[in-house]
Amino acid sequence: QVHPVESGGGSVQAGGSLRLSCAASGSTSSSRCMGWFRQAPGKAREGVAVIATDGTSRYADSVKGRFTISQGNAKNTLSLQMNSLKPEDTAKYYCAAGGAYSGSRCSLYAEYFNSWGQGTQVTVSS
Helix, strand or coil: CCEEEEEEEEEEEECEEHHHEEEEECCCCCCEEEEEEECCCCCCCEEEEEECCCCCEEEEECCCCCCEEEEEECCEEEEEEEEHHHHHHHEEEEEEECEEEECCCCCCCCCHHEEEEECCCEEEEC
16 A cells, blocks of 8 residues: 655745655555646546656646656655646645556546545645
C-alpha cells in the first residue's frame, strides 16, 4: 500500500506561483503512474497532470504551459510547479499514486489510481 502525503499549497494572487510536493511511503515498485488531481467545491475531481516512471507526462488542457510535473530520482516523490495561477485554479489538490496505464500511457482519470493523499488547498485571488 502506498501512502502519498502532500505539502505546499496556500494562498496567492492571480499571476503568482506555488509549488506542491508529494512524498509517497510504502512500496511504489508496481506504480506506473503518479499524478496531481484537483477538486473545487461542487465540482468533480479532475486530472491536472500525470507522469509515468519513464518521465512521460500529460497535462489537462487548462494548465498546459503553466504547470510542470516532475518526479524525483527515487520515483516516490512528486512535484507540481504552478505558474501564472488563475482564480479558476482554486481547488484542493491531491497527489495520486499507484496509477495504471490506460492503453500505453498514464490516464488523467482518477479511477486509474488507487492511492490518494489527504489534499492541500490552493487559493488564487483576483
